Amino acid sequence: xxxxxxxxxxxxxxxxxxxxxxxxxxxxxxxxxxxxxxxxxxxxxxxxxxxxxxxxxxxxxxxxxxxxxxxxxxxxxxxxxxxxxxxxxxxxxxxxxxxxxxxxxxxxxxxxxxxxxxxxxxxxxxxxxxxxxxxxxxxxxxxxxxxxxxxxxxxxxxxxxxxxxxxxxxxxxxxxxxxxxxxxxxxxxxxxxxxxxxxxxxxxxxxxxxxxxxxxxxxxxxxxxxxxxxxxxxxxxxxxxxxxxxxxxxxxxxxxxxxxxxxxxxxxxxxxxxxxxxxxxxxxxxxxxxxxxxxxxxxxxxxxxxxxxxxxxxxxxxxxxxxxxxxxxxxxxxxxxxxxxxxxxxxxxxxxxxxxxxxxxxxxxxxxxxxxxxxxxxxxxxxxxxxxxxxxxxxxxxxxxxxxxxxxxxxxxxxxxxxxxxxxxxxxxxxxxxxxxxxxxxxxxxxxxxxxxxxxxxxxxxxxxxxxxxxxxxxxxxxxxxxxx
Numbered sequence: 001x002x003x004x005x006x007x008x009x010x011x012x013x014x015x016x017x018x019x020x021x022x023x024x025x026x027x028x029x030x031x032x033x034x035x036x037x038x039x040x041x042x043x044x045x046x047x048x049x050x051x052x053x054x055x056x057x058x059x060x061x062x063x064x065x066x067x068x069x070x071x072x073x074x075x076x077x078x079x080x081x082x083x084x085x086x087x088x089x090x091x092x093x094x095x096x097x098x099x100x101x102x103x104x105x106x107x108x109x110x111x112x113x114x115x116x117x118x119x120x121x122x123x124x125x126x127x128x129x130x131x132x133x134x135x136x137x138x139x140x141x142x143x144x145x146x147x148x149x150x151x152x153x154x155x156x157x158x159x160x161x162x163x164x165x166x167x168x169x170x171x172x173x174x175x176x177x178x179x180x181x182x183x184x185x186x187x188x189x190x191x192x193x194x195x196x197x198x199x200x201x202x203x204x205x206x207x208x209x210x211x212x213x214x215x216x217x218x219x220x221x222x223x224x225x226x227x228x229x230x231x232x233x234x235x236x237x238x239x240x241x242x243x244x245x246x247x248x249x250x251x252x253x254x255x256x257x258x259x260x261x262x263x264x265x266x267x268x269x270x271x272x273x274x275x276x277x278x279x280x281x282x283x284x285x286x287x288x289x290x291x292x293x294x295x296x297x298x299x300x301x302x303x304x305x306x307x308x309x310x311x312x313x314x315x316x317x318x319x320x321x322x323x324x325x326x327x328x329x330x331x332x333x334x335x336x337x338x339x340x341x342x343x344x345x346x347x348x349x350x351x352x353x354x355x356x357x358x359x360x361x362x363x364x365x366x367x368x369x370x371x372x373x374x375x376x377x378x379x380x381x382x383x384x385x386x387x388x389x390x391x392x393x394x395x396x397x398x399x400x401x402x403x404x405x406x407x408x409x410x411x412x413x414x415x416x417x418x419x420x421x422x423x424x425x426x427x428x429x430x431x432x433x434x435x436x437x438x439x440x441x442x443x444x445x446x447x448x449x450x451x452x453x454x455x456x457x458x459x460x461x462x463x464x465x466x467x468x469x470x471x472x473x474x475x476x477x478x479x480x481x482x483x484x485x
Contacts, residue, residue, distance in 0.1 A: 008044035009147040010459070012071050012096040012117075013080040015039055027094060029081055032323070037081075045096045045144065050115070051122035054089045054104045061089025062127055065106040068422065069093045072141045072461050075453050076414040076425045077101045098144040105421025114139045131418045131447035136466035138483065143459035178208045186216040192227060200230050204238045213243040222251040225275065228267075232276040241284060249286030250277045253357075265361060269374060273361035279349045280364045282330035290334050291357040300358045307373050310354050311382055318347055320385070344385060351382060366427040367443055393442040394470035399479045400434050407434045407480050412454075418447035434480055445472040454482050 008014070015029060015037050022028060022036035030037040041047050054065045065085045070077035080100075083091035091104075095117055103112045104125045111125040180198050187197035197215045204211035211230075218226050229251060233241065254275070265274070277284050292300065303309040319341040325331065331339070331346040333353035342350065348364060348371040355362030361374035365381075372379045396415075400407060407413050409432040416423035426443075450466040462483040470476060 006146050006148060009046070010096070010098070010144040011041060011045050012098050012100070012144070013039070013069075014041040014044055015081075029093075034323075039094055041094065041096060046147070047094050048097060048117055049092055049094050050100075050102075050117055050120060052083075052085075052091045052093075052102055052104065053122065053124045054085050054091070054106075054111070055124065055126055056109075057126055057128040059126075061085070061087065062106055063087045063089065065089070065104050065127065066421065067091040067093075067125075068103045068105075069095060070101040070103055071098070072101070072453060072463055074410045074414075074430075075412055076410070076416070076451055077103070079103075096144050099141040101139070101141075103422055107421060110421050114141070116142065131467075132469060134468050136464055139463045139465070141461040141463055143461075173206070177205070178212060183212070183215075186212060190216060190218060190223060196227055200227075200238060203235050204241075207239045207241065210241060210243045211238060214241075214247060217243075217247075219252075221254055222247075225254060225271075226251060228271050229275055232272055233278060237278060237284060245286045246277055246284060249288050250275060253288045253292075265374070269361050273363050273374060274356050274359060276356075279352045279356075280330060280345065282332065282346075282349055285332040285334065287333040287353050288357040291337065291354055294337060295354070295358075303354070303358050304360060307355075307360070307375070307380075307382065310351060310358075311384055314347060314351060314384055318342055318350070320344060320347060347384060351384060366429070367441060369427070392445070392472040394445050394472060395475040396441045396443050396448075396470060397439055397475070397477045398434055398437055398441070399477050401479060401481070405482070407452075407482065408432065409434075412482055413450065413452045413480050416449045416451065417444070418449070423447075423449040440475070443470055445470050445474075450478060450480070452480065452482050454484070 027039040068079040109127040
C-alpha cells in the first residue's frame with residue numbers, strides 16, 4: 001500500500017461512495033437515493049462498534065435525534081459520520097480505536113461526551129443541555145496506536161527504493177522549470193518589477209508556462225493590472241490557473257468596468273471584489289463574459305441600480321437542492337445558470353459571480369457565511385434564502401497573552417456558532433495567524449464555542465472547549481489560551 005500503510009492503521013474512518021443501488025458485502029454506513037456510503041475501515045485498521053443511546057431527561061428514548069461521531073482534527077471536532085436514532089433512541093457506528101467526541105442533538109437540545117473507543121461499548125446521552133451557559137472544559141484525546149504491517153526488512157528496502165526513484169524523477173522534472181534569468185527577461189519586456197514576476201513564476205511550480213504567459217502576454221489595457229490581479233490569488237491558484245480561460249475572461253473584461261474603476265471604487269475594492277476570479281473554494285472557471293451575454297445590458301444596468309434585481313432572479317429561477325450535490329463540491333456559475341439548480345453555497349457563489357461580472361463589488365464573508373455586496377462604502381448582506389438572519393452584529397476581539405506563540409486558525413484554534421443542535425465552525429482562512437485577525441470581528445449574535453488544542457507526540461491532543469455568548473451590539477474579548485504540556 002506504500003507510505004500510508006502504517007498511518008492507515010490509525011484511521012478512525014475510511015469510506016467511499018458507490019453510485020446506484022449497492023448490493024455488495026461491505027458495511028453500508030449511509031444509504032441515499034442516488035448512492036451509498038460504504039465503510040471500508042476494516043481493510044486498514046482494527047475496528048469496533050460503538051452504540052449510543054439518546055434519551056430525554058425523563059429517560060424516554062428520543063427518536064430521530066442526530067448523533068455525530070466526531071474526531072479532533074485541525075482544531076475542530078470534525079464529524080466522521082452522522083447517524084439518526086431509531087425509535088429506541090439508538091445509533092451505531094463502526095470506527096477505529098482512538099478517542100472520539102460523541103455529540104447528540106435535536107432542535108435546541110444537545111448532549112456530548114468524550115469516549116475512548118477501545119474501552120467503550122456503549123454510552124447513554126441525555127438531551128438536557130441548551131446553549132447559553134458560559135464555561136470551559138478540558139479534554140485529552142488519544143490517537144490510535146500504529147500497527148506495523150510492513151513486510152520486514154524487504155518492505156523497508158522496497159519503500160526506500162521507490163521513494164528515491166520518485167525523488168529523482170521529481171528533481172528531473174523541476175529542472176525543466178523556468179530559470180530566474182528567463183523570468184527577468186519577461187519582466188524587462190513588460191516593464192514589470194523583476195522580483196515580483198520571478199516570485200509568481202517560482203510559486204507556480206509546474207504551472208510556470210501559464211504564469212509566464214500571464215506575465216508576458218498583455219495588452220495595453222491589461223498590463224497595468226496583471227501583477228495586482230495575480231496578487232489576489234492564493235499559491236494554490238497560481239499552480240492551477242489557466243491563461244486561456246482566466247486571462248481572457250477576467251482581465252480582458254476590464255474595459256467593461258471603467259466606471260467601476262475610475263468613478264465608484266478604489267483600486268483595492270476593484271481588484272479583490274470585482275476583478276478577482278476567486279470567490280470561495282470553487283474551481284476557477286471563466287464566467288464573466290458568459291453571464292454578461294446571458295443577462296444582457298438592460299439587466300446589468302438595472303442590477304447596478306438595485307441589487308434586488310439579481311437576488312429576485314435567483315429566487316425565481318434557481319432551485320435549491322441539498323441532496324443532489326452529495327460531494328458538496330461548489331458548482332461553477334455557468335453550470336448553475338444552465339442547470340437552474342444548486343446547493344446553498346454554490347448559489348451564494350453564483351450571486352457574487354453575477355455581481356462581479358456586472359461591475360458590482362461582492363464577496364463571500366466567511367465569518368457569517370453570507371454573500372455580501374459593497375454599497376455606499378459598506379458591506380451589505382444579501383439574504384437569498386428565507387432562513388437567513390438579519391440583526392445588529394456583535395463584536396468579538398481575540399486576545400493572546402502568550403507572546404511566545406502566534407496561534408493559527410485551524411492549527412491551534414477555531415470558533416464555532418450554535419445552530420440546529422450543534423456548533424458549526426466559522427470558515428476563516430486556514431493557517432491565519434491570530435496577529436493577522438482584525439482587532440474587531442463582526443459576528444452574528446448567538447452562542448459560540450472556542451476550540452483550542454495542543455498537538456503532542458504520536459498525535460495526541462490536549463484540547464479545550466470554551467462556550468460563550470455574543471449579544472446584539474455587544475463587544476467581547478476572548479482569550480486564546482493553549483494548554484501546556
